[in-house]
Amino acid sequence: MGIWCSAPLRQGEPMRMRKILVSLVEYAEARLVARRQARAEAREIRMREIEKQKEAEDHTDSQYDDHVSEEPARPPRGIRSENRDRAPSYASVGSESRRSSEDSPETIGSKEYKLLTNQVMELEEKFRKAMITTAQLDNEKTTLSYQVDTLKDELEELEELNLSVQKDYKSVSRSYELMSQDFKDLKRQTELLKECIRLRDELISEYGLVLVGGEEEEVKDDDEDDELHSDNKKKSESEREKRISKMALVSQAAADILNKAGSGTLDVRLKKLAEEKQELLDEIYRLRLDLEEERQKAYKLDQLSLRSTGRNGPEMKLMEVQREANKQVNDYKYRLKKAEQEITTLQSSVSRLEGQLNRFKSQAESSEAVEDELKAEKRKLQRELREAQARTEELETANIHLQKRIDKLKTGKNALIKT
Numbered sequence: 001m002g003i004w005c006s007a008p009l010r011q012g013e014p015m016r017m018r019k020i021l022v023s024l025v026e027y028a029e030a031r032l033v034a035r036r037q038a039r040a041e042a043r044e045i046r047m048r049e050i051e052k053q054k055e056a057e058d059h060t061d062s063q064y065d066d067h068v069s070e071e072p073a074r075p076p077r078g079i080r081s082e083n084r085d086r087a088p089s090y091a092s093v094g095s096e097s098r099r100s101s102e103d104s105p106e107t108i109g110s111k112e113y114k115l116l117t118n119q120v121m122e123l124e125e126k127f128r129k130a131m132i133t134t135a136q137l138d139n140e141k142t143t144l145s146y147q148v149d150t151l152k153d154e155l156e157e158l159e160e161l162n163l164s165v166q167k168d169y170k171s172v173s174r175s176y177e178l179m180s181q182d183f184k185d186l187k188r189q190t191e192l193l194k195e196c197i198r199l200r201d202e203l204i205s206e207y208g209l210v211l212v213g214g215e216e217e218e219v220k221d222d223d224e225d226d227e228l229h230s231d232n233k234k235k236s237e238s239e240r241e242k243r244i245s246k247m248a249l250v251s252q253a254a255a256d257i258l259n260k261a262g263s264g265t266l267d268v269r270l271k272k273l274a275e276e277k278q279e280l281l282d283e284i285y286r287l288r289l290d291l292e293e294e295r296q297k298a299y300k301l302d303q304l305s306l307r308s309t310g311r312n313g314p315e316m317k318l319m320e321v322q323r324e325a326n327k328q329v330n331d332y333k334y335r336l337k338k339a340e341q342e343i344t345t346l347q348s349s350v351s352r353l354e355g356q357l358n359r360f361k362s363q364a365e366s367s368e369a370v371e372d373e374l375k376a377e378k379r380k381l382q383r384e385l386r387e388a389q390a391r392t393e394e395l396e397t398a399n400i401h402l403q404k405r406i407d408k409l410k411t412g413k414n415a416l417i418k419t
Contacts, residue, residue, distance in 0.1 A: 028164045032157060039153050046149075050142050057135050148416060155409050162402045169395040176388040183381050186374065193374075257349055270353065277346050284339050291332045298325045 257273070 025164065025168070028160065032160065035157070043146075043150070046146060050146070053142070054139065057138070144416065148413070151409055151413055151416075155406065155413070158402055158406050158409070162399070162406065165395060165399055165402065169392070169399065172388060172391050172395060176385070176392060179381055179385050179388060183378075183385060186378055186381065190374065190378075257346075270350070270357070273346065273350060277343065277350070280339055280343055280346075284336060284343070287332055287336050287339070291329060291336070294325055294329050294332065298322065298329065
């Protein structure tokens with residue numbers, strides 16, 4: 001992602017992954033909605049069939065109850081059943097021939113008739129209860145089958161949701177691994193830059209050079225684009241912000257000269273040196289003017305002395321004035337030479353410092369640009385890493401919750417199958 005990355009960086013990869021994930025989730029949700037609608041329709045159809053079966057069974061039970069209630073009023077059927085019950089005994093004994101179906105109950109005996117009637121009623125009651133129990137069991141079976149189908153549908157939905165969550169988790173894990181790799185590359189590049197800075201400091205100390213500058217300074221930024229930002233909130237006329245001044249690599253002598261110039265940033269100290277240079281040039285110009293005046297005075301004194309010696313002899317006063325003027329002229333000459341030497345030294349130092357300053361300004365600007373880009377990439381990667389970690393934790397929690405629900409449904413299904 002950064003300028004220094006050895007591998008090709010994947011800009012826009014998280015956004016593309018998010019779009020793919022969103023499309024997959026939308027497709028899965030559409031499939032789930034369609035399946036749920038189909039299952040709901042199937043449930044409605046099954047419920048209607050179950051209701052029809054219940055109505056048919058209720059109608060059959062009512063017809064059977066009506067039929068059973070009518071049976072005791074028919075004595076011939078009782079006679080026929082009695083004859084059927086007693087026929088094997090008569091055949092085994094062999095004492096009587098086959099009895100007719102039209103025999104009256106009075107020939108059998110009242111006690112045996114009552115006993116047989118009671119037995120028939122008990123059997124009919126048991127049969128009716130058995131039919132009711134069978135119908136209830138059938139209803140329970142239908143209800144349990146419906147519950148099993150519902151649980152199967154829910155289990156399928158949860159399995160599909162689990163698969164989609166696992167796919168999301170895998171994609172997020174892949175993006176997390178890519179971000180981790182990019183973060184490791186940036187970390188390695190940062191360590192490399194730190195090592196380069198350490199080697200630079202060692203070389204500077206080895207060759208006796210000094211880094212100057214790097215102080216904080218306040219800069220006024222005037223608003224120049226008021227027309228472009230007229231709709232936005234009005235800014236103040238000037239904003240003060242602190243920034244670090246440029247650094248330069250100079251020799252120890254140049255550093256001493258800059259330190260003598262006073263405190264402040266490198267630009268401020270260079271301005272002070274330029275001002276001192278201008279003051280020295282002005283002073284040299286004044287000294288030259290004074291020297292020229294003194295020369296003219298000395299020339300006039302020489303002329304006067306020559307005239308006076310021709311007329312009145314040597315005058316001590318004029319000689320003293322001439323000597324004093326010569327002394328001042330020599331002093332001014334010495335100071336002028338010294339000032340010229342200092343100016344020459346300062347000019348060479350200033351030119352050298354200006355060259356070094358320009359060179360190191362360009363290096364510092366490129367280094368600051370690279371550093372800003374690396375910091376921005378690092379912040380971006382850290383933010384994406386935190387988002388990926390949070391998303392991964394959410395998916396893991398959802399996966400664990402879904403796995404628990406699936407286990408619970410499987411346990412309930414196994415319990416229903418066993419019962």
